[in-house]
Amino acid sequence: MIEAQGLTKRYGDVEAARSVSFRVEKGEVVGILGPNGAGKTTILRMLAGILTPTEGEAKVAGNSASVDALALKRSLGFLSGDTALYQRLTPREVLRYFGRLNDMDERALAARIEQLIDAFQMKDFADRQCGKLSAGQKQRANVARAFLHDPPALILDEPTNALDVVSGRFLLDAIRKERQRGKAILFSTHVLGDAEALCDRVVLLHKGRVLDEGPVPEVIARAHAHTLTDAFLARIGDES
Amino acid sequence: MRPLIVWHIFRKDLLETLRDRRALFTTIVIPLVIYPLLFTFMASMTRSKKEEMEKKQARLAAWGPIPESALRAVLAENAVLVESLAVVPGDAKERARKAVADKAVHVVLVTPQDSQGPSVPISVYADSTQFESEAMGERVLKVLRRAGVQLLEQRMVALGQPAISARPLAVEEVDLADATRRSASLVGTILPYLVIILLASAAFYSAIDLTAGEKERGTLQTLLTAPVQPLEVVSGKYLTVLTMTLIAALANIGSLGLAIGRMLSGVGGGEASFHMGPRVVLALFLTLLPAALLLAALFVAVGVMARTYREGQSYLMPLLFLVIFAAIGSVVPGAELTPAMALVPLTNITLLMHDVLAGRATLALGTMVIISSFAYASLGVLLAARVFETEQVLLSGEKPWKDVFARKAKGGLGPASALFFVAVLVVVAFYGSIPLLRAITREQIGRAIAISEVGFFLVPAVLWVLVLRAPVSDAFQLRLPSRRGLLGAVLLAAGGWAVGLVVMAFLSRYEGAREYSRQLGDLLGKHGPLSLGEAVLLVAVLPALCEEATFRGVVLVGLGRTGSRWLAVVGSALAFGLFHFNPYHIVSATVLGLVLGYAAYESRSLLPGVLMHFVNNAFHMVRARVPALEAPFDSPVVIGLGLLATAAGLWLLRGSGGRPGPTPAPSVARASAVQR
Numbered sequence: 001m002i003e004a005q006g007l008t009k010r011y012g013d014v015e016a017a018r019s020v021s022f023r024v025e026k027g028e029v030v031g032i033l034g035p036n037g038a039g040k041t042t043i044l045r046m047l048a049g050i051l052t053p054t055e056g057e058a059k060v061a062g063n064s065a066s067v068d069a070l071a072l073k074r075s076l077g078f079l080s081g082d083t084a085l086y087q088r089l090t091p092r093e094v095l096r097y098f099g100r101l102n103d104m105d106e107r108a109l110a111a112r113i114e115q116l117i118d119a120f121q122m123k124d125f126a127d128r129q130c131g132k133l134s135a136g137q138k139q140r141a142n143v144a145r146a147f148l149h150d151p152p153a154l155i156l157d158e159p160t161n162a163l164d165v166v167s168g169r170f171l172l173d174a175i176r177k178e179r180q181r182g183k184a185i186l187f188s189t190h191v192l193g194d195a196e197a198l199c200d201r202v203v204l205l206h207k208g209r210v211l212d213e214g215p216v217p218e219v220i221a222r223a224h225a226h227t228l229t230d231a232f233l234a235r236i237g238d239e240s
Numbered sequence: 241m242r243p244l245i246v247w248h249i250f251r252k253d254l255l256e257t258l259r260d261r262r263a264l265f266t267t268i269v270i271p272l273v274i275y276p277l278l279f280t281f282m283a284s285m286t287r288s289k290k291e292e293m294e295k296k297q298a299r300l301a302a303w304g305p306i307p308e309s310a311l312r313a314v315l316a317e318n319a320v321l322v323e324s325l326a327v328v329p330g331d332a333k334e335r336a337r338k339a340v341a342d343k344a345v346h347v348v349l350v351t352p353q354d355s356q357g358p359s360v361p362i363s364v365y366a367d368s369t370q371f372e373s374e375a376m377g378e379r380v381l382k383v384l385r386r387a388g389v390q391l392l393e394q395r396m397v398a399l400g401q402p403a404i405s406a407r408p409l410a411v412e413e414v415d416l417a418d419a420t421r422r423s424a425s426l427v428g429t430i431l432p433y434l435v436i437i438l439l440a441s442a443a444f445y446s447a448i449d450l451t452a453g454e455k456e457r458g459t460l461q462t463l464l465t466a467p468v469q470p471l472e473v474v475s476g477k478y479l480t481v482l483t484m485t486l487i488a489a490l491a492n493i494g495s496l497g498l499a500i501g502r503m504l505s506g507v508g509g510g511e512a513s514f515h516m517g518p519r520v521v522l523a524l525f526l527t528l529l530p531a532a533l534l535l536a537a538l539f540v541a542v543g544v545m546a547r548t549y550r551e552g553q554s555y556l557m558p559l560l561f562l563v564i565f566a567a568i569g570s571v572v573p574g575a576e577l578t579p580a581m582a583l584v585p586l587t588n589i590t591l592l593m594h595d596v597l598a599g600r601a602t603l604a605l606g607t608m609v610i611i612s613s614f615a616y617a618s619l620g621v622l623l624a625a626r627v628f629e630t631e632q633v634l635l636s637g638e639k640p641w642k643d644v645f646a647r648k649a650k651g652g653l654g655p656a657s658a659l660f661f662v663a664v665l666v667v668v669a670f671y672g673s674i675p676l677l678r679a680i681t682r683e684q685i686g687r688a689i690a691i692s693e694v695g696f697f698l699v700p701a702v703l704w705v706l707v708l709r710a711p712v713s714d715a716f717q718l719r720l721p722s723r724r725g726l727l728g729a730v731l732l733a734a735g736g737w738a739v740g741l742v743v744m745a746f747l748s749r750y751e752g753a754r755e756y757s758r759q760l761g762d763l764l765g766k767h768g769p770l771s772l773g774e775a776v777l778l779v780a781v782l783p784a785l786c787e788e789a790t791f792r793g794v795v796l797v798g799l800g801r802t803g804s805r806w807l808a809v810v811g812s813a814l815a816f817g818l819f820h821f822n823p824y825h826i827v828s829a830t831v832l833g834l835v836l837g838y839a840a841y842e843s844r845s846l847l848p849g850v851l852m853h854f855v856n857n858a859f860h861m862v863r864a865r866v867p868a869l870e871a872p873f874d875s876p877v878v879i880g881l882g883l884l885a886t887a888a889g890l891w892l893l894r895g896s897g898g899r900p901g902p903t904p905a906p907s908v909a910r911a912s913a914v915q916r
Binding site: 048050069070071073074076078080084085086087088089093097098100101102103129142145146 | 245248249252255256259260457458459461462463464465466467468469
């Protein structure tokens with residue numbers, strides 16, 4: 001469903017990503033893990049069609065970023081710590097705006113917005129300007145925005161950053177539900193505990209390269225470690 | 241591009257902008273309140289000062305034997321004599337200055353001792369820097385002139401002549417403009433300038449908010465995750481900035497127009513009035529629109545390169561100054577809308593507005609202004625779209641400006657350094673030329689050329705490269721072209737003179753260009769102080785080396801690091817043109833600079849430019865001194881062959897140096913911003 005095929009991104013002499021390949025299948029959550037500067041955001045942005053790879057190909061639901069970036073974006077919900085909401089619009093207006101940008105039918109859009117407001121418990125603040133919302137409320141609205149057009153694939157770049165425990169838990173639950181609905185989910189995080197609890201498979205990334213990839217127990221075993229954190233540190237240590 | 245998506249983006253951006261109360265208050269509400277208050281206050285102050293001056297008694301000092309009749313006439317017009325000296329003090333002027341400065345008197349009348357005979361001199365001392373002294377001085381002068389005429393009439397009568405013979409010419413001044421047009425002309429001088437500034441201010445705020453502001457708030461990336469194209473985003477934002485610019489400008493203009501009109505009617509005591517009828521309003525709007533289109537496009541294009549609101553301000557401020565500079569056109573005395581001026585962006589609009597308000601706009605020139613402004617606006621939009629399509633600009637978190645225009649590597653040249661270098665050259669050339677022009681006589685013109693070529697171009701360029709520790713061979717493109725490039729260079733040199741000749745022929749329609757050509761001929765021709773050998777050395781060899789090293793070296797190489805051929809070629813040509821100072825020479829040099837720049841960029845070598853520059857300059861030197869050469873080279877066939885050789889040369893040079901551009905930028909650590 002989500003496919004990275006030899007993704008490379010070069011800025012002059014510097015490689016932000018080097019021949020990165022992996023797949024995320026339907027109903028699967030894959031965690032992409034790496035320290036700051038590992039190239040996670042660059043890879044996710046290439047997969048989301050907002051960065052053009054120097055080499056390789058990004059595909060979502062069969063749509064290639066290089067062939068039809070718009071079709072790729074339509075099949076994807078993207079959420080990251082950097083994707084903020086418009087401060088002077090209300091969550092309802094934000095959802096309406098993105099629904100229109102996704103070519104959604106007006107009646108279907110109105111129904112979907114009500115459904116998401118209900119599902120994400122946003123009734124109390126759906127008509128309040130985003131600038132006046134708490135971090136948790138903003139993130140709920142943002143998740144609703146990413147889920148709005150019900151895309152078959154989701155890319156979530158450190159979505160639990162700066163969230164309190166309650167909001168973080170809410171988000172992880174939402175991700176689990178989407179997995180149950182058959183979505184392919186690519187998820188990056190610093191919180192390895194979240195990854196261990198949520199991901200079916202992980203991709204360990206360092207200096208733009210894939211160090212290891214596979215189900216969490218296998219990655220732990222290959223590193224002769226006891227936890228994902230130990231495995232992660234061991235692999236990075238090997239490379240440094 | 242899908243219009244519906246553009247519409248959605250525009251509608252959202254407009255809604256968000258209109259909800260920004262602080263912005264609305266600053267750009268619309270405050271001007272609506274401030275102008276009426278300001279101008280009402282000014283009108284009231286001016287009126288009351290005028291009335292006060294009319295009623296105020298002038299305090300006079302009279303030194304020396306002032307004719308009694310004259311003094312009587314002055315004192316009869318609301319004046320009082322506070323000091324009278326029979327003998328004029330030795331330091332009369334100094335004492336008068338002190339008396340006026342101390343406010344003891346407004347005016348001092350002085351008649352030198354022993355002034356007798358049919359004409360008695362009276363000096364009226366007043367201080368033009370002091371409002372009251374100046375006004376009283378004018379009043380006294382008027383009275384004295386009238387008294388002089390009356391005295392003459394009395395003398396004529398005493399001689400048995402009619403009194404009227406004292407006025408052999410009854411001169412009357414008639415202003416063909418009525419009061420309304422006079423005031424409209426006055427308003428037309430100020431208003432266009434203000435309008436452009438107001439438009440720019442409005443565009444400034446909206447553009448930063450919707451570009452750098454969005455980036456800083458993190459919403460631009462959110463938008464880019466949606467299925468939208470960069471051109472749709474830029475179009476939606478552009479329309480929003482345009483709308484806000486027009487709304488703010490119209491509010492400002494309306495308020496300002498009404499306030500100025502009210503002030504004028506106050507000043508003129510009802511005589512002067514200013515009304516804007518529907519036709520004038522429509523005409524003004526038609527001129528406003530292209531200006532707003534252009535400003536919005538420019539500000540969006542530049543604003544998007546900033547990563548924060550603050551950075552946006554620092555990027556847009558220089559642009560704002562340029563806009564102000566262009567808008568000054570309407571307030572320069574004697575500035576008129578001519579076919580040539582109709583092509584100067586923004587200045588053309590201010591001049592057209594001036595003509596519209598003064599009621600003398602012509603359809604032909606108006607159309608030219610609007611068409612050229614729309615063309616510039618379209619270029620602006622394309623630039624904005626181009627910038628928006630650069631992913632580093634939209635997404636980088638560190639130094640987007642450097643990402644777009646390729647980061648300068650350690651010890652290398654970059655676009656920022658090239659622009660800064662041009663600024664340094666301007667300072668060096670401007671201030672350096674002041675003592676040079678003072679010290680050098682006509683006979684020493686050769687020395688002046690040598691000093692300016694070496695001192696203003698070559699030395700700064702070499703120092704610049706050394707200071708930046710850039711590889712000298714890269715900075716000056718010191719490499720031989722390929723065989724194909726060499727052939728192209730030879731053809732270019734053989735025919736390049738024709739380009740200069742064609743441009744000069746075009747420019748010779750203008751008297752200014754002809755006059756400049758005559759001056760150059762006088763200085764550098766066969767009647768000038770230089771021998772042919774000296775002229776070729778100084779006017780052909782030196783510029784070919786010094787100017788090429790500077791403009792096709794440091795400047796073009798630096799701009800070339802953007803990866804944009806056209807930015808490098810056009811930018812270096814404009815800089816090259818700028819240093820030819822005379823407006824007509826700037827045009828011809830810029831055209832030549834385009835050809836030279838293209839040759840240097842494509843061949844990645846300085847040699848083609850040096851060859852063509854040398855041959856072109858030497859050709860003109862020799863042709864000016866050998867009349868036999870004039871006729872053959874005026875032949876359309878020969879010129880055509882020259883142009884053909886130039887075209888063939890450029891074709892051969894294209895891509896002859898390999899790609900990309902002149903010396904690819906060593907890009908060290910460029911990606912740290914985006915590598916996370």
